[in-house]
Amino acid sequence: MLSDDLRTALVEKAESTKRSIAQENLQVADAIARIEIPTMDFSIPDPDWKEIPLDSGLQLEWIEMTCEAFNVPSWPKGSQAERELRWSPFPSKMGHISTNEIIIGDDIANVLLNFSGPLEVPTSGEYVWKHPGLAILRELDEDEEEQELPYVSGEENNIESLVRKRRRELSNSSDSVSPVKAVHALQAIGIESYQTPLDEQGQNSHLLLSCNDTSATSTLLSNYLDFHTAKRQKNMKSPFFPKFTKQVDDVQTNVNLSASTKSQLDETSVSKPEPEKEPLIPAPCPPLQPALTHMKIIKALTLERGVFSRLEKSHPDIEIIERDFERWNSSAWNRNSVSRSPITSPLAAEADIIVSPATGIVMTTLLRAIQKPPPGQKGLSKVRERIRNVALRYERLIILVSEGNRVDETARNLTPAECAGFADFVGFATGLDTNVQVYYVGGGDDTLVKWLVFFLARHAPDAEALEDIIIQEESLWEVFLRRAGMNAYAAQAILGQLKAPDDIPEEQVGKYGLPAFINMMPKERVGAFRILMGGERVLNRVNEALEPQWG
Numbered sequence: 372m373l374s375d376d377l378r379t380a381l382v383e384k385a386e387s388t389k390r391s392i393a394q395e396n397l398q399v400a401d402a403i404a405r406i407e408i409p410t411m412d413f414s415i416p417d418p419d420w421k422e423i424p425l426d427s428g429l430q431l432e433w434i435e436m437t438c439e440a441f442n443v444p445s446w447p448k449g450s451q452a453e454r455e456l457r458w459s460p461f462p463s464k465m466g467h468i469s470t471n472e473i474i475i476g477d478d479i480a481n482v483l484l485n486f487s488g489p490l491e492v493p494t495s496g497e498y499v500w501k502h503p504g505l506a507i508l509r510e511l512d513e514d515e516e517e518q519e520l521p522y523v524s525g526e527e528n529n530i531e532s533l534v535r536k537r538r539r540e541l542s543n544s545s546d547s548v549s550p551v552k553a554v555h556a557l558q559a560i561g562i563e564s565y566q567t568p569l570d571e572q573g574q575n576s577h578l579l580l581s582c583n584d585t586s587a588t589s590t591l592l593s594n595y596l597d598f599h600t601a602k603r604q605k606n607m608k609s610p611f612f613p614k615f616t617k618q619v620d621d622v623q624t625n626v627n628l629s630a631s632t633k634s635q636l637d638e639t640s641v642s643k644p645e646p647e648k649e650p651l652i653p654a655p656c657p658p659l660q661p662a663l664t665h666m667k668i669i670k671a672l673t674l675e676r677g678v679f680s681r682l683e684k685s686h687p688d689i690e691i692i693e694r695d696f697e698r699w700n701s702s703a704w705n706r707n708s709v710s711r712s713p714i715t716s717p718l719a720a721e722a723d724i725i726v727s728p729a730t731g732i733v734m735t736t737l738l739r740a741i742q743k744p745p746p747g748q749k750g751l752s753k754v755r756e757r758i759r760n761v762a763l764r765y766e767r768l769i770i771l772v773s774e775g776n777r778v779d780e781t782a783r784n785l786t787p788a789e790c791a792g793f794a795d796f797v798g799f800a801t802g803l804d805t806n807v808q809v810y811y812v813g814g815g816d817d818t819l820v821k822w823l824v825f826f827l828a829r830h831a832p833d834a835e836a837l838e839d840i841i842i843q844e845e846s847l848w849e850v851f852l853r854r855a856g857m858n859a860y861a862a863q864a865i866l867g868q869l870k871a872p873d874d875i876p877e878e879q880v881g882k883y884g885l886p887a888f889i890n891m892m893p894k895e896r897v898g899a900f901r902i903l904m905g906g907e908r909v910l911n912r913v914n915e916a917l918e919p920q921w922g
Contacts, residue, residue: 654782654814657825666831667838669725669859671696681820692843694859696721718853720760726827727834728861729766729905736775741792755799762805764858766906769826770800770809773819782813840867848885856912865900893918
């Protein structure tokens with residue numbers, strides 16, 4: 372007879388041995404030692420053609436025997452077709468080229484080749500026009516327009532004629548000759564000598580005086596006046612622009628201006644009163660809620676840091692669990708691409724703040740809400756695509772559209788285009804298969820945080836009993852339920868309610884947790900968790916994912 376202690380020790384040892392045998396893992400060393408590795412022959416056999424002697428005739432016969440290409444039947448012959456076939460379709464005489472060619476109409480060719488007309492060969496000088504005069508001798512003011520002077524064909528382009536014609540009357544602009552007319556004049560008249568003793572007014576046209584000049588004094592005076600013409604007065608009046616009268620001291624006004632001029636000056640110099648600014652009205656916000664008790668919420672890392680820091684400072688009792696819902700995103704190489712393109716995982720479709728298993732809050736700006744997809748891109752914009760995917764995980768989705776005012780907390784009036792865009796966004800959100808509530812939040816981040824606290828205080832009591840279940844770590848079972856269509860808060864709440872007790876036998880472990888949820892019938896899931904989820908729409912979508920129809 373064995374003692375009770377020995378029996379107990381043997382039973383425990385037997386159970387541990389059975390458990391180790393059942394959980395035995397295959398070791399690499401044991402697998403190699405147990406399996407006999409066969410001896411493999413990796414030698415390459417000699418080809419068949421090596422057995423044939425190196426005689427070319429024998430090798431050709433072997434190729435004809437092995438290759439099927441030599442067994443093609445011969446082309447059928449037709450004696451009648453060969454007799455009718457012309458082997459030279461083009462006669463040989465067609466390839467002969469005569470070296471003696473005759474031009475029809477020799478008289479016309481001789482006229483064109485031996486043409487001797489009055490026109491000379493045109494050169495580049497006839498088609499290029501230079502502004503007459505030397506630029507170093509010009510004295511132009513800033514506001515004085517340079518006047519194009521004509522090129523007179525009767526004078527040679529030398530220093531004497533250029534200096535004399537440098538300055539013309541400012542009123543003689545209508546008498547100017549274009550470069551094209553000057554070229555025609557050159558061709559028609561020809562270039563003449565510049566040796567003309569007197570100009571149109573009877574004066575010597577030379578700039579420098581010679582010993583034979585009889586009117587030296589008049590020539591010098593004329594040249595001096597040409598170089599020092601009076602400056603044009605600036606045109607200070609314009610019918611196209613209003614006049615702005617400067618303020619004048621009272622002493623100068625009394626001395627230099629008459630009483631009527633003074634009254635007109637006072638009327639124009641008095642500045643118009645500035646329009647009164649509209650009083651700044653703070654953006655509307657919900658009424659203040661009592662101090663929030665301890666609660667747990669799940670926050671996405673994509674939430675703006677400014678809103679998150681303001682929420683932490685104003686309500687430090689809120690326990691916030693941060694989750695990176697984009698950690699499951701990946702990237703892949705697309706076809707004909709030199710860079711990796713991101714692939715968004717369905718797990719990234721989550722709200723910015725998850726208040727309870729049924730309620731989620733998404734925060735965006737007015738600019739993003741009314742934004743249209745880029746030209747050439749079909750479908751919805753990024754914000755609307757995200758909201759459509761997020762709405763499938765919640766029974767109640769709250770969207771806070773912030774004005775994004777970075778200056779103060781006042782609300783401005785929306786333009787007609789913004790009103791139309793926001794109305795279109797509200798219509799899109801209302802058409803989703805979820806209870807979507809859209810709120811426009813004017814002002815900046817402080818007003819946005821007040822709205823956020825208002826909705827936290829309203830919907831947080833729904834998950835007050837689930838605070839001990841929600842944990843920081845993300846388990847694989849939670850990821851499975853999220854892939855099925857649940858949000859992170861609902862997945863943890865359901866797994867927490869189905870958690871197995873500590874003292875349960877190993878044989879009954881499969882009746883709890885995720886196996887119990889999967890083994891339920893669709894109606895059982897809806898009946899068991901309808902109150903927790905706040906409705907049946909999300910559970911019905913999860914049932915469709917877990918209960919596929921096999922065709």
